Amino acid sequence: MDDLKERIAREGRLIIVAFASDTGKDAESKGARAALVKFFKKHKAKVSILEVPAGPFESRQDFGQWIAAAGAEAVWAAVQKVLDSTSTSTSASMRGYAVSEDGIYSISPKDGNATFLASTFKVLAATRELDGRNWGRLLEICTPAGGVRKFIIPMFELAAGGTALAEVLLGLGVRVNPNNAAKDRLALWIQLQAPESIFVTSRVGWHSKSFVLPEQTIAPPGVDPILYQGSRGVAHRYYPKGRLEEWIEHIGRRCIGNSRLVFAVALAFVGSLLRLVEQESGGFHLQGLSSIGKTTLLRVAGSVLGGGEKGFIQSWRATSNGLEAVSELHNDSLLCLDELGQVAPEEAGRVAYMLANGQGKTRMTREIRIRPSMEWRLVFLSTGEISLADHMMTVGRQVHAGQEVRIIFIAADASKGMGCFEDLHGAASPDQFANQLNSATQAYYGTPSIAFLQRLVLERDRVAEAASGFIKKFLETDVSQRASGEVFRAARRFALVALAGEYASSLGITGWPEGEATKASVTCFKAWLDRRGTVGAGDIEAAIAQVRLFLTLHGGSRFETICQDDDTKVRPPDLVRGGLVRVGR
Numbered sequence: 001m002d003d004l005k006e007r008i009a010r011e012g013r014l015i016i017v018a019f020a021s022d023t024g025k026d027a028e029s030k031g032a033r034a035a036l037v038k039f040f041k042k043h044k045a046k047v048s049i050l051e052v053p054a055g056p057f058e059s060r061q062d063f064g065q066w067i068a069a070a071g072a073e074a075v076w077a078a079v080q081k082v083l084d085s086t087s088t089s090t091s092a093s094m095r096g097y098a099v100s101e102d103g104i105y106s107i108s109p110k111d112g113n114a115t116f117l118a119s120t121f122k123v124l125a126a127t128r129e130l131d132g133r134n135w136g137r138l139l140e141i142c143t144p145a146g147g148v149r150k151f152i153i154p155m156f157e158l159a160a161g162g163t164a165l166a167e168v169l170l171g172l173g174v175r176v177n178p179n180n181a182a183k184d185r186l187a188l189w190i191q192l193q194a195p196e197s198i199f200v201t202s203r204v205g206w207h208s209k210s211f212v213l214p215e216q217t218i219a220p221p222g223v224d225p226i227l228y229q230g231s232r233g234v235a236h237r238y239y240p241k242g243r244l245e246e247w248i249e250h251i252g253r254r255c256i257g258n259s260r261l262v263f264a265v266a267l268a269f270v271g272s273l274l275r276l277v278e279q280e281s282g283g284f285h286l287q288g289l290s291s292i293g294k295t296t297l298l299r300v301a302g303s304v305l306g307g308g309e310k311g312f313i314q315s316w317r318a319t320s321n322g323l324e325a326v327s328e329l330h331n332d333s334l335l336c337l338d339e340l341g342q343v344a345p346e347e348a349g350r351v352a353y354m355l356a357n358g359q360g361k362t363r364m365t366r367e368i369r370i371r372p373s374m375e376w377r378l379v380f381l382s383t384g385e386i387s388l389a390d391h392m393m394t395v396g397r398q399v400h401a402g403q404e405v406r407i408i409f410i411a412a413d414a415s416k417g418m419g420c421f422e423d424l425h426g427a428a429s430p431d432q433f434a435n436q437l438n439s440a441t442q443a444y445y446g447t448p449s450i451a452f453l454q455r456l457v458l459e460r461d462r463v464a465e466a467a468s469g470f471i472k473k474f475l476e477t478d479v480s481q482r483a484s485g486e487v488f489r490a491a492r493r494f495a496l497v498a499l500a501g502e503y504a505s506s507l508g509i510t511g512w513p514e515g516e517a518t519k520a521s522v523t524c525f526k527a528w529l530d531r532r533g534t535v536g537a538g539d540i541e542a543a544i545a546q547v548r549l550f551l552t553l554h555g556g557s558r559f560e561t562i563c564q565d566d567d568t569k570v571r572p573p574d575l576v577r578g579g580l581v582r583v584g585r
Contacts, residue, residue, distance in 0.1 A: 266501025
């Protein structure tokens with residue numbers, strides 16, 4: 001098969017496939033026929049079909065039988081018609097142009113003079129989104145430094161001519177004729193190319209059975225790949241560096257025995273499981289004093305997915321509009337947000353709801369049409385010295401139980417006298433241990449998530465089925481049956497973190513022993529319950545606590561006895577319309 005690929009993978013080669021006369025009559029034959037043509041086109045060969053006519057009495061006839069029955073000259077005439085039609089279609093699309101190793105030229109129909117348009121690049125495929133809209137062309141260029149770059153130019157950018165195209169090409173090192181007429185001719189040449197079409201998407205994450213990342217698509221065997229087509233200039237951080245074994249040695253194994261570290265890393269695998277188990281978006285907030293290792297936890301979690309000079313961490317310091325675009329870029333993934341205190345207090349609660357609800361604002365276009373809102377499903381990990389409730393109270397806002405379930409608060413301090421850590425793995429101090437982890441996250445990142453997804457795309461159904469039983473066992477074992485619906489809702493998220501960590505460990509990705517992720521999730525769940533103080537409904541418990549506090553502070557001094565007889569009616573100031581007594585002034 002490899003030898004066959006080498007022999008047909010020459011660009012521009014014309015292959016004429018002659019099927020027997022009965023090929024394509026049934027579904028199986030039609031599928032095989034389509035697959036063969038697709039195979040040839042995938043390897044950049046030009047394919048034409050030569051239909052073999054039926055034999056006498058409509059009997060089956062293959063190519064050899066046709067030659068024997070009709071004669072070589074008659075068959076050659078049929079072949080020549082195919083060649084002529086192919087040549088005509090090719091010349092029609094290329095009329096007025098010439099392409100060589102030196103560049104792409106426009107040929108004048110009057111005198112045959114050639115005008116340089118641009119240095120040579122290839123049009124690899126026509127692109128379209130999954131709904132059939134937003135067509136484009138996938139281009140491949142060779143940079144002056146010797147590298148190869150691929151990018152998609154949307155067709156709508158060619159509507160006004162070739163200026164937008166020229167700007168992109170020049171930025172990538174392609175030489176382009178600055179004359180406006182030449183740029184327009186170049187744009188037209190791209191439109192005339194009609195290669196095989198492929199699907200693209202502007203959103204990372206799951207698309208059918210494929211998981212799309214900005215730099216690659218991970219798909220099961222036999223599934224057509226879907227390419228990522230993000231907005232140019234929108235920076236992502238899904239980059240791998242180093243080998244998985246190096247990440248395990250320098251980061252993964254050092255998390256063992258540290259509940260917050262293990263929990264943060266396990267959480268990084270959760271995003272790709274949300275759709276499989278039909279669980280909503282949501283997040284966790286690690287709250288604690290400064291310089292105890294909170295940002296280190298974020299860096300370690302982010303190293304599972306990617307990194308770079310700035311790591312995988314985003315800042316809370318953004319408007320809700322800005323966070324919408326960031327959230328969509330982290331669809332089916334993990335969003336790491338550092339320092340909650342940087343977001344405006346009046347925005348904090350609204351942003352927490354937005355991240356968990358998975359949808360941005362609905363807006364209008366300049367043409368007074370509704371623009372589709374951004375959507376995502378993700379988990380987020382946040383840090384800060386203050387809680388959401390404390391932050392919102394600075395401007396007189398109150399946190400509701402629904403917000404506290406959407407963003408679950410965990411004490412970052414592990415109460416071992418070492419900040420966020422419990423086992424320093426031989427380091428002289430918590431500070432040295434944190435520095436070692438931070439250095440490792442700059443050298444090794446991105447490989448764990450790729451290894452995880454490569455197995456997950458093959459085992460989607462099995463993992464989804466196993467998740468139901470795992471979560472059920474977690475709830476039965478570690479959650480009181482007297483707990484409110486809010487507690488069970490939060491516990492399911494802790495259970496999913498445990499599941500993700502255990503599954504990744506079973507694949508040899510984390511370097512952890514069996515049960516490590518579950519142990520860390522249970523520890524963090526209990527820390528959340530201890531901080532919450534009750535397994536009851538949050539709003540009800542808060543109301544009861546408020547009444548208790550009022551009675552403790554004021555006793556009976558704020559109440560008056562109501563006396564009533566035939567002649568006198570006393571209406572104390574705390575008696576409000578309807579006969580209800582108000583307990584506070």
